[in-house]
Amino acid sequence: MKHFAMSAALVMAVLSVGSGVALAQECGSVVIASMNWQSAEVLAAVDKFILEKGYDCQAEVIVGDTVPTLTSMIEKGQPDVAPEGWVDLLPDVVNGGIADGKIIATIDALSDGAVQGWFVPKYVIDAHPEIKTIDDALAHPELFPAPEDASKGAVYNGPQGWGGTVVTSQYFKAYGAADKGFVLVDTGSAAGLDGSIAKAYERKEGWMGYYWEPTSILGKYEMVKLDYTVPYDAAEWKRCNTVADCADPKPNAWPKDAVRTLVTTDFAKRAGPAMDYFNTRSWSNATVNKLLSWMTENQATGDEGASYFFKNNEDLWTTWVSPEVAEKVKTALQ
Numbered sequence: 001m002k003h004f005a006m007s008a009a010l011v012m013a014v015l016s017v018g019s020g021v022a023l024a025q026e027c028g029s030v031v032i033a034s035m036n037w038q039s040a041e042v043l044a045a046v047d048k049f050i051l052e053k054g055y056d057c058q059a060e061v062i063v064g065d066t067v068p069t070l071t072s073m074i075e076k077g078q079p080d081v082a083p084e085g086w087v088d089l090l091p092d093v094v095n096g097g098i099a100d101g102k103i104i105a106t107i108d109a110l111s112d113g114a115v116q117g118w119f120v121p122k123y124v125i126d127a128h129p130e131i132k133t134i135d136d137a138l139a140h141p142e143l144f145p146a147p148e149d150a151s152k153g154a155v156y157n158g159p160q161g162w163g164g165t166v167v168t169s170q171y172f173k174a175y176g177a178a179d180k181g182f183v184l185v186d187t188g189s190a191a192g193l194d195g196s197i198a199k200a201y202e203r204k205e206g207w208m209g210y211y212w213e214p215t216s217i218l219g220k221y222e223m224v225k226l227d228y229t230v231p232y233d234a235a236e237w238k239r240c241n242t243v244a245d246c247a248d249p250k251p252n253a254w255p256k257d258a259v260r261t262l263v264t265t266d267f268a269k270r271a272g273p274a275m276d277y278f279n280t281r282s283w284s285n286a287t288v289n290k291l292l293s294w295m296t297e298n299q300a301t302g303d304e305g306a307s308y309f310f311k312n313n314e315d316l317w318t319t320w321v322s323p324e325v326a327e328k329v330k331t332a333l334q
Contacts, residue, residue, distance in 0.1 A: 027057035027274050030267060031079035033064040034302065038292050039214050040084040041302035042309065043109065046317075047083050047281070049306055053332035054325035055274045061302075070094060073264055074102045080267035081278070084109050088257045104268050106261045106278045112285050113256030116164050116212040118155070118171070119223040120144075121197075124206055133227040134175050134251075137208055141181035144206040147196075153182040156196050156209025159189045166244045167254065168210040174241070174249040185209070197221055213285045219293025228253040273322070281320040287313065307333075 030051060034044035044061050051057040062079055064072075066086050072078060074097035087094045087105065097103040118134055124143060131137050137144070141153025155172055158165040171177075172184045187193040193209070194217050200207035201221050211223065232253035240246035261278055268275055295305040310317060310333055318326040 027051065027055050027271055029058040029060065030081060030271075030274075032059060032061045033069045033073075033079045033082045034061045035069070035082075035084060036063060036065055038216065038295060038302075038305075039288050042291060042295065042305035043083040045302035045306035046309060047081065049310070049332070050277060050281075050317075050321065050325075050329060051274060054321055054329045055272075055277070057274060066090070070097070070103075070262065073097070073262060074100075077102070077264050077266050080264050082262040085260050085262040086114065086257055087260050087262070094262070101265055103262050103264055106263060106275075107280065107282050108259065109261045109282060110214065110259040110285060110288070111282045114212065114214070114259050115225065115256055115285060116167075116210070117225045117228075117254045118168070118208060119211045119218075119225050120206070120208045121201060122222040122224050123204060125224045131226075133229045134171070135229055137226055138175060138177055138180045138182060144182075144208045146183050146185065149183070151181075153177075153180075154185045154208070155182055156185045156187055156193060156207065158193055158210050159187065163242065164210050164212065167241055169244065170241050170246065170249040171251075174251045197223075214288035214292060216289070216292035216296040218285075219289030219291070220297075273325075277321055277325075283316065287316065 032044050032047055032051075034041050048059040048061050051059045064079070064082075066089050069079065069082055070085060070087075070090055070093060073082060074093065085094070085105075094103070094105070098105060118137075120131070120137060125131060128140070128143065131140070138153070144153040144155075146152045146154035155168070155177055157168045169184065172182070177184070185196075187196055193211070196209070197207060197211070197217060198221070199205075208226075211218065228251060230251050230253060232255050233250075234255075236250055236252050237255065240249040241252050261281070263271070263275075263278055271278070291305060291309055294300065294308055298304070300308065310329070314330075317329075321329070
């Protein structure tokens, strides 16, 4: 019996080691694309840590951008993973790659999608709960005083060259903002737009304008997106809402951008249990906003942001993996 017990233990040990080796061999080396913005950088770092520590992969992060990265995945099979793929920027390319079996779209990296629109500070809504839509806000220019003429209301826009700036200019016309006593303020730059929000918050003044999430600003300053009163009309969006010189834009809802995790088919075939992770891992704008705010305030890298996330969001990330993988990651964090 003693000899049998020792033999059984030896067999179990070999099987255990063997399964670990198999797991590593299944996943092998994996190249992860980190796009050149904050949320993509930290998500790539989160994926790298979980793949390495939880699934025994050999993970490498490379810096890329949306168009070249997704195109390369389809044409060359590298990199293996794009954690934060803004698929609406290249719908034909992405859909073609999926149809041809070159890439797989797993889960929405952002569970509520990338959001753009007109926002106002939450303290304005708290004081005026009747304001829910763009039309509601435009009925009160006195609540959103323009910086150079307080007798008028202001809608703050982004810098020239941004798609969101064009749409905001068209919305300003579509909703008749000028006739309702408003002026459109050109903030000149991303820093100017951010600064206008910060200044309003410091003074607890009214502010209304274009912004988007996930961003560090919306993690620091609580803002509420206004409703559009109408459903999304794709034809109208293409015809006029996104065309700068279109003279007759109509009110429209601002569509959300789908942000999905993309993997190459070759990686999916060898990823083993790691594909369960990529089919599950998703987080909300609220979670990302807070994380980006911390990263900005602390000038943190993606790796530092990932470490902060793991330590402060265990209730979330442990739902992305099996209990066994979660324990391996926890041990690596100690």
